[in-house]
Amino acid sequence: xxxxxxxxxxxxxxxxxxxxxxxxVSLAFNHxxxxxxxxxxxxxxxxxxxxxxxxxxxxxxxxxxxDVVGLAVCRPxxxxxxxxxxxxxxxxxQSVLTEHSSSLLLRLVRNMDEEVAVQEAWWRGRQxxxxxxxxxxxxxxxxxxxxxLGMPVVAVGHPSLTGGLTSVWTDDATAVTEAVxxxxxxxxxxxxRVGGAADLGHTSIRTAAFDEAAGALALAGAWQVATDFxxxxxxxxxxxxxTAAPADRPTAIVYDNDIMAVAGLSVAAEMGLxxxxxxxxxxxxxxxxxxxxxxxxSAMSHDVHGFGADVxxxxxxxxxxxxxxxxxxxxxxxxPRGSTAPPR
Amino acid sequence: xxxxxxxxxxxxxxxxxxxxxxxxVSLAFNHxxxxxxxxxxxxxxxxxxxxxxxxxxxxxxxxxxxDVVGLAVCRPxxxxxxxxxxxxxxxxxQSVLTEHSSSLLLRLVRNMDEEVAVQEAWWRGRQxxxxxxxxxxxxxxxxxxxxxLGMPVVAVGHPSLTGGLTSVWTDDATAVTEAVxxxxxxxxxxxxRVGGAADLGHTSIRTAAFDEAAGALALAGAWQVATDFxxxxxxxxxxxxxTAAPADRPTAIVYDNDIMAVAGLSVAAEMGLxxxxxxxxxxxxxxxxxxxxxxxxSAMSHDVHGFGADVxxxxxxxxxxxxxxxxxxxxxxxxPRGSTAPPR
DNA sequence: ACTCTTCACTGAACCGGTTAAGGGAGTGCG
DNA sequence: CGCACTCCCTTAACCGGTTCAGTGAAGAGT
Numbered sequence: 001x002x003x004x005x006x007x008x009x010x011x012x013x014x015x016x017x018x019x020x021x022x023x024x025v026s027l028a029f030n031h032x033x034x035x036x037x038x039x040x041x042x043x044x045x046x047x048x049x050x051x052x053x054x055x056x057x058x059x060x061x062x063x064x065x066x067d068v069v070g071l072a073v074c075r076p077x078x079x080x081x082x083x084x085x086x087x088x089x090x091x092x093x094q095s096v097l098t099e100h101s102s103s104l105l106l107r108l109v110r111n112m113d114e115e116v117a118v119q120e121a122w123w124r125g126r127q128x129x130x131x132x133x134x135x136x137x138x139x140x141x142x143x144x145x146x147x148x149l150g151m152p153v154v155a156v157g158h159p160s161l162t163g164g165l166t167s168v169w170t171d172d173a174t175a176v177t178e179a180v181x182x183x184x185x186x187x188x189x190x191x192x193r194v195g196g197a198a199d200l201g202h203t204s205i206r207t208a209a210f211d212e213a214a215g216a217l218a219l220a221g222a223w224q225v226a227t228d229f230x231x232x233x234x235x236x237x238x239x240x241x242x243t244a245a246p247a248d249r250p251t252a253i254v255y256d257n258d259i260m261a262v263a264g265l266s267v268a269a270e271m272g273l274x275x276x277x278x279x280x281x282x283x284x285x286x287x288x289x290x291x292x293x294x295x296x297x298s299a300m301s302h303d304v305h306g307f308g309a310d311v312x313x314x315x316x317x318x319x320x321x322x323x324x325x326x327x328x329x330x331x332x333x334x335x336p337r338g339s340t341a342p343p344r
Numbered sequence: 345x346x347x348x349x350x351x352x353x354x355x356x357x358x359x360x361x362x363x364x365x366x367x368x369v370s371l372a373f374n375h376x377x378x379x380x381x382x383x384x385x386x387x388x389x390x391x392x393x394x395x396x397x398x399x400x401x402x403x404x405x406x407x408x409x410x411d412v413v414g415l416a417v418c419r420p421x422x423x424x425x426x427x428x429x430x431x432x433x434x435x436x437x438q439s440v441l442t443e444h445s446s447s448l449l450l451r452l453v454r455n456m457d458e459e460v461a462v463q464e465a466w467w468r469g470r471q472x473x474x475x476x477x478x479x480x481x482x483x484x485x486x487x488x489x490x491x492x493l494g495m496p497v498v499a500v501g502h503p504s505l506t507g508g509l510t511s512v513w514t515d516d517a518t519a520v521t522e523a524v525x526x527x528x529x530x531x532x533x534x535x536x537r538v539g540g541a542a543d544l545g546h547t548s549i550r551t552a553a554f555d556e557a558a559g560a561l562a563l564a565g566a567w568q569v570a571t572d573f574x575x576x577x578x579x580x581x582x583x584x585x586x587t588a589a590p591a592d593r594p595t596a597i598v599y600d601n602d603i604m605a606v607a608g609l610s611v612a613a614e615m616g617l618x619x620x621x622x623x624x625x626x627x628x629x630x631x632x633x634x635x636x637x638x639x640x641x642s643a644m645s646h647d648v649h650g651f652g653a654d655v656x657x658x659x660x661x662x663x664x665x666x667x668x669x670x671x672x673x674x675x676x677x678x679x680p681r682g683s684t685a686p687p688r
Numbered sequence: 689a690c691t692c693t694t695c696a697c698t699g700a701a702c703c704g705g706t707t708a709a710g711g712g713a714g715t716g717c718g
Numbered sequence: 719c720g721c722a723c724t725c726c727c728t729t730a731a732c733c734g735g736t737t738c739a740g741t742g743a744a745g746a747g748t
Contacts, residue, residue: 039727057469061703061734063706289633291575293606367699378696404735
């Protein structure tokens, strides 16, 4: 990238116009004491007239804060776009960043090594003042990286995965248990779960919780399948679960996100099974999608937007040296809609 | 945001360790001529040993390029996340940015004034080296802003909306015409369109094209409704279109995005209408959603990922002073699936 | 033997801010 | 009148790179 054709106006120009030194302008714009009201006004007037605002780059270099928060998201090559969850999450993060007039540096990476490299480069290069880390897996290399760099971060994930990092998490185990109990209470004895990517930490947590809940309730059948979170994978998993003989197949299926649940719904339709009469479906991550299908999808819903906002707020507190403040967000609550009912 | 606890390693440290001057290190890391192979190697070795990588901030300040591309997206307050289209678009943009090892600065703004302010601050503050501008409307203030600032941008939108800016666009008019002709060819004489936000430029273009196509084909009925692109709005619009007496209601509906089409599909189901026997549905922006419903949704499909990549490539060419190179991307093509058929 | 190039590298200015130390004017006080 | 103390503001160093004129040594040309 090359130079700009624009004659840039700098602090020097403002200082000259206001008849003061660069330092004075700096003081004024940082609302620091040591300037008379009159001078301050003169400086702001000059700045306004010249259309000047301080260069964040120079400001950053000069050693003050960095008003950018980093977020790297792992996606396989040529991703088909992000899931609704991410969108809502990002939107929540942004709502808080905006209040602090800082921005989000977003990067899609292909694997963990790349993410580590990117985060390190961002931090080393003072591109970001901190990062939000998502999608933790077992023995996540980012824990060590963060500690080595001394970089302020907030980890989105259960403390068992995020080591000593400040983290904000959803109590997936409890939510899974609640989902299974709910279905069991409706009378389901054969329940399946179409899970997310097996290498993700929260998937393992949900898998373990599902097993435990199934055991505790002495279900007659409990299946779990791992996928990649895509609609296609969800459809495939559903198809294979439902092709068994009626007496052997699950009467209820829990999905790890809403895209897969939607896919499952259409697979059921395509196989001539009625929802919820023949099979109950329960989604996760309640986005607007769940309310658009027919029947509407029951879901474990949570305030993803609020989650993102909470994470961003926590990051700011970490950056400003506040108390770490790891904490869970409210556990997803079951929102029954049209896709769940007692088995026939 | 406050200081970092990390002892930062700078170019000076690397220079000292390699026994050369700062300038030499700079030359090496920018692959500029004037250094012997031996020295170059020594410098890289030293850098590797110290774990140093150049500070982008300092590099930017020193007047070379800025490796960040800005994208501000207008969303109403507390957005429910972005549409699939944006996700795919962003993902395509990223794929190209990654090759140039630059990043995306993403910001959700609430209105046009805020976007203008953000873009200006980014550019003035040398936060970005250029921007991608989306969602053009008539008399868009960003055209003037861009020219005033001399900022490199690529506008996503038809040249009639983007003034003299370098732009990349989809030929919406032709696509709409094709969609209407297709439905007419199936035998539909009463066609409706559930459009997007009325203030968006491409919505107007589609609206005009729809009117024209309807007129040219002398359709018996042609309706158009504006929405906000949300599933809820799509459902509402569909409901009101389909409540008319069978002889007076549309037999085919075109939607401006896929979320609304999915919503429309479930409204039809809820009203006891069969798709495509009673009503044909045609979506826009073919994301994976369209393949997940039952029946699958016919769509005007388009390589959104590739579109994003194209836009990013064009931006790089603008930034490096290449020929503007405004151009259209391939017109969306009709992908017939299960939701369209001749009327009963 | 002497000048001319070329090559490899250094030194210093500079980018646009921040910040600590310092200086001059005005006031209070002995 | 002299001294200390504020209050405002300036000066200059610094952040971590880039860039360019310039230097010194080796090799080429005559």
